[in-house]
Amino acid sequence: MPTSLNPASTPSPSCSVVVGLQWGDEGKGKLVDLLAADHHAVVRYNGGANAGHSVVVKGDRYSLHLIPSGILYPGKAAVIGNGVVVDPWKLAEELDGLAKRGVDTSGLRISSRAHAVLQYHKLEDGLRENLLKRVGAERAPSGPDQAQGAVPVSEIGTTRRGIGPAYADKVQRASAVRMADLSRPEQLREKLAIALALKEPMLRALAPEEPALELPKVLDQALAIGARLSPMVCDTTQYLHAMLRDGKRILFEGANGSLLDVDHGTYPYVTGSTCIASGVGPGTGVPSTRLGRVLGVMKAYSTRVGSGPMPTELKNELGDRIRVKGREFGTTTGRPRRVGWLDLVAVRYSAMINGATGIALTMLDVLAGLDELMVCSAYRVGGELVRDFPPDAYDLAKAEPVYARMPGFAEELGACRQRRELPAGAQRYVEMIEREVGVPVEVVSVGPDRAQTMVS
Ligand code: IMP
Numbered sequence: 001m002p003t004s005l006n007p008a009s010t011p012s013p014s015c016s017v018v019v020g021l022q023w024g025d026e027g028k029g030k031l032v033d034l035l036a037a038d039h040h041a042v043v044r045y046n047g048g049a050n051a052g053h054s055v056v057v058k059g060d061r062y063s064l065h066l067i068p069s070g071i072l073y074p075g076k077a078a079v080i081g082n083g084v085v086v087d088p089w090k091l092a093e094e095l096d097g098l099a100k101r102g103v104d105t106s107g108l109r110i111s112s113r114a115h116a117v118l119q120y121h122k123l124e125d126g127l128r129e130n131l132l133k134r135v136g137a138e139r140a141p142s143g144p145d146q147a148q149g150a151v152p153v154s155e156i157g158t159t160r161r162g163i164g165p166a167y168a169d170k171v172q173r174a175s176a177v178r179m180a181d182l183s184r185p186e187q188l189r190e191k192l193a194i195a196l197a198l199k200e201p202m203l204r205a206l207a208p209e210e211p212a213l214e215l216p217k218v219l220d221q222a223l224a225i226g227a228r229l230s231p232m233v234c235d236t237t238q239y240l241h242a243m244l245r246d247g248k249r250i251l252f253e254g255a256n257g258s259l260l261d262v263d264h265g266t267y268p269y270v271t272g273s274t275c276i277a278s279g280v281g282p283g284t285g286v287p288s289t290r291l292g293r294v295l296g297v298m299k300a301y302s303t304r305v306g307s308g309p310m311p312t313e314l315k316n317e318l319g320d321r322i323r324v325k326g327r328e329f330g331t332t333t334g335r336p337r338r339v340g341w342l343d344l345v346a347v348r349y350s351a352m353i354n355g356a357t358g359i360a361l362t363m364l365d366v367l368a369g370l371d372e373l374m375v376c377s378a379y380r381v382g383g384e385l386v387r388d389f390p391p392d393a394y395d396l397a398k399a400e401p402v403y404a405r406m407p408g409f410a411e412e413l414g415a416c417r418q419r420r421e422l423p424a425g426a427q428r429y430v431e432m433i434e435r436e437v438g439v440p441v442e443v444v445s446v447g448p449d450r451a452q453t454m455v456s
Pocket of ligand 1: 023024025050051052156157158159160161162163164255256257260269270271272305306307
């Protein structure tokens with residue numbers, strides 16, 4: 001009897017995933033664009049229209065929210081996997097926008113198992129946020145109810161795109177609507193009737209001024225958009241496995257960011273989905289054993305949109321300067337992003353939970369011109385030095401950053417085309433990241449253009 005398994009029988013891990021190592025907006029779109037050239041399909045596995053991926057192709061800028069950026073490549077398949085929550089109206093809007101610009105969208109496939117974000121999910125998202133804000137303000141630290149040492153509860157700061165309520169309904173089951181249901185009138189009526197019965201009392205209590213949800217109207221709207229999208233809806237799990245059987249390579253595009261992951265992020269200030277690389281399995285039906293490359297994308301500093309602790313946040317003029325130079329305003333909501341120094345405790349943790357095989361460092365050019373760079377390599381929590389990322393927002397809120405100082409670099413980087421052309425200060429910064437995170441930096445990006453990308 002053989003004593004070990006034959007390595008030749010292992011399927012080749014020919015697929016790749018691009019994943020954000022921070023709180024989203026790391027510049028994943030550009031990396032997907034770079035890697036797409038070597039793959040046959042680009043697939044989304046999590047999130048929804050909360051994401052915003054910007055890609056510049058031949059000088060034209062595209063902002064995509066739901067459609068994988070592979071759509072911009074003629075002949076590549078673009079797939080929205082079952083782990084995505086699809087706002088069908090936003091998707092139709094995005095398809096129309098691309099068609100107007102001459103992009104062929106016929107390669108798009110949408111999983112029949114993906115859940116639909118309906119109008120009432122968006123309404124619920126906004127109303128929950130308003131409520132949390134109100135309750136949070138009443139219970140602020142000076143308020144009478146605030147327990148000693150507790151972190152005040154506040155709104156999550158969601159994108160109000162209905163993401164949380166749609167994922168919650170998915171887990172609740174009976175009333176949730178999947179993309180396939182949008183073209184099954186009887187099934188859809190059943191589901192919507194339950195959904196409205198469950199939601200109406202809550203919506204009425206939170207927003208008595210809102211018009212009541214009427215089943216015939218909600219049903220008609222859902223069927224109309226279902227009819228528009230149904231030619232693209234299919235069993236994408238089988239579709240992707242057929243590609244794998246043909247020896248095709250698939251690129252998975254992670255949305256949001258690892259620190260927003262519903263399990264592993266700064267809970268409860270997270271999104272509703274599995275953002276990390278292992279979300280590929282549940283979010284597409286392609287097992288994670290097929291993943292070879294896990295490219296973790298990180299900015300040279302930190303940003304965050306919405307609420308939740310961010311130990312290295314710069315609430316000062318320097319933060320404003322980085323925000324303006326880095327154009328740190330949300331692609332989806334336009335909100336100014338919170339900005340801070342690079343947090344390596346967070347990035348080390350993200351690289352670990354993703355199994356990152358390489359790092360793509362973006363926005364390094366934004367740090368040019370600063371005399372000194374501060375990098376957080378540990379936290380101090382209650383007088384103790386901590387190098388491991390705390391498990392949730394309540395613990396993280398108590399962390400004070402411990403900084404290492406590095407000399408900055410004066411030179412602008414936009415024209416550098418090879419890593420060795422970077423000024424010494426920038427090279428030292430990149431090497432420091434490799435050392436601290438223990439993962440090679442394979443790509444350095446110094447501007448939005450494809451040409452401003454150094455691959456090593
Ligand atoms: P939701 O995903 O709309 O529920 O928002 C939950 C949290 O995740 C909020 O803090 C959002 O600002 C944040 N978020 C969701 N998607 C993204 C993203 O693509 N980039 C950055 N932050 C995001």
